[in-house]
Amino acid sequence: MQTVITLISTIGSIYMYLIIAYVLLSWLPNARSSFIGELLAKLVEPYLSPFRKIIPPIGGIIDISPIVALIALQFVVEGIIALISYF
Numbered sequence: 001m002q003t004v005i006t007l008i009s010t011i012g013s014i015y016m017y018l019i020i021a022y023v024l025l026s027w028l029p030n031a032r033s034s035f036i037g038e039l040l041a042k043l044v045e046p047y048l049s050p051f052r053k054i055i056p057p058i059g060g061i062i063d064i065s066p067i068v069a070l071i072a073l074q075f076v077v078e079g080i081i082a083l084i085s086y087f
Helices: 001-027 033-055 065-086
Strands: none
Touching: 001 033, 001 065, 033 065
């Protein structure tokens, strides 16, 4: 049981780091058009796009949807771990 909890926690942490890396790439010019940027986009954009549809950028410039997505992901991971621990 503890192995499954550790696995879910690790996968959640890795995905959070992928989201953070993708957001940080937006600060570098042309970084998202690199191989790593495109790979991260394929992994992260399907998760971020629903949040971007709901939360518009502040002032048309600052996108806070990744922050909300990270918080939601943390809640989901902790919820799954709590359910597994319950059973």
